[in-house]
Amino acid sequence: MTKRDILLFFFKWKVTIISMTLMVITSVTVMVYLLPVKYTGKAKVLVEPNRAPTMRTDISPGLQMGEAAFTEAEIILSYSVMESVVDKLKPYSRPPQPESSFGATLKSIKAFTDELELTIHMEPRDWWIRHLSKEVEVDLVMRSNILEVTYNDKNPEWAAKIVNGVIDAYIEHHFKVYMSSGNSMLYKEPMEKAEKALEDLQNELMIFKKKYSITATKERKQGLAQTLSTLRGQLTNSQVKLAELETKYKPGHPGHKEVISINSKIKQLNSSIAEANQELKEIEVNKDRVDALENKIESKKKTYEDHKRKYEEARLTEISNLDLINVRVVDYAPVPVRPNFSNLFYIIISAISGFILAVTVAFIKEYFDHNISDPAEVERILGIPEIGSVEKLGRRINS
Secondary structure, three states: OHHHHHHHHHHHHHHHOOOOOOHHHHHHHHHHHHOOOOOEEEEEEEEOOHHHOOOOOOOOOOOOOHHHHHHHHHOOOOHHHHHHHHHHHOOOOOOOOOHHHHHHHHHHHHHHHHHOOOOOOOOOHHHHHHHHHHHHHHEEOOOOOOEEEEEOOOHHHHHHHHHHHHHHHHHHHHHHHHOOOOOOOHHHHHHHHHHHHHHHHHHHHHHHHHHOOOHHHHHHHHHHHHHHHHHHHHHHHHHHHHHHHHHHHHOOOOOOHHHHHOOOOOOOHHHHHHHHHHHHHHHHHHHHHHHHHHHHHHHHHHHHHHHHHHHHHHHHHHHOOOHHHEEEEEEOOOOOOOOOOHHHHHHHHHHHHHHHHHHHHHHHHHHHHOOOOOHHHHHHHOOOOOOOOOOOOOOOOOO
C-alpha cells in the first residue's frame, strides 16, 4: 500500500473517522466530569520465601514462592479479612460524600429495582464486605517477593484507612491460619466464661448495694443502735412510772387518765423498738448477702486470673515462634494527595483510542465495500483506457 493509497483511504472515510473519534472523545469527556474522582491507597507486604509455614520447615530460597505469594493473596482477599475490616472501621457509617447527578440517578434506579424485587437488597455491612472483596486488589510486584495491596475510593483518607485496615486484619488472620498447636484456645473459653461470671456477680453486687443503700449501712446501723438505746431507756422509765401510777390511781379515779396515757406511750415505744429491731435484722441479712457475694467475686476473680495467666503464657509461647509469621509489612498506605489520573490524561487517551477505533471501523467498512473507486481498477476490469471521470451526483428532484 502506497502513501497515495493511504491518503485516498483516509479521504474516502474521513467522515466516519472524524465523527467516531469525536464521539468517543465527547463520551469520555462527559463521563470524566460526571463520575467522581478516585484516589488509590497503596500498601506493600513482604512474603519471606525461606520461611514457609505451609512446609513447617525451612526450604530453599525461591522454592514454591509463587504458591506462597498467591496463597497469601487469597488470605488477604478472604471473607474473614474483609469482614474484620468492615466491623472495625464501619465504613457504612462514615459521613456521606456529595454525589454527582449520574451517581444519584444510579442510586435511585437501584432503590426502585430493589423495591420491585428485581434486584437483591443488601444491608450496608454486607454490601461493604462484598464491595471490598471485589475492589481490593493484590498484585505481586515483578521480580520481588512483595505483594502490593490497593483500593480506590472517592475519599483519599478512606482509601488509605481501608488499605491499612486490610493489612492489619490480614496479619492477624494470617497468624490464626498458621497457628500451630493452638494451646491458648484451651484456656480461652474457660477464661471468657470466668470473666462473664465475674462480671455478672459484680453487676449483681452493684445492683444489690444500690437497691438497699448498702453504702450507708454502717452509719444506719450505728444510728439504730443509738435509737434502740434511747427507746429502751424511755420504755424502762415509762414502766417504772406506770407502776407508781397504778398503785396511786385506781380505775375511776380522775388521775387514772394518766395511767392510760402511759400505757399508750409504752405500746408506741414497744412498736418502735420492734421496728428498729426488724430493720437491724434486715441490715444483718443484707450484710450477710453482700459478704457472700464479695466472697464469690473474690473466688471467681482468682479463677479468672488463673485462666488468664495460662492463656497469656500460651499466647506468648505461640507468638515467640517466629516461623509462624512469614510476612512483614513493608509500607502502610499514606493518604494520597492526588487522584490516580488527571482529566486531561483521560481525554488524551480517549482521543488516541477513538482514532484507533475509528480507523479500525473504516478498515472493516473498506473491506466489505465493493464499489470501485480506483481508475486503474476500472481499466483492468473493462479492458478499455480511461478517458475521464464524472463525479457522483446526488439525485435531483424535478419541480
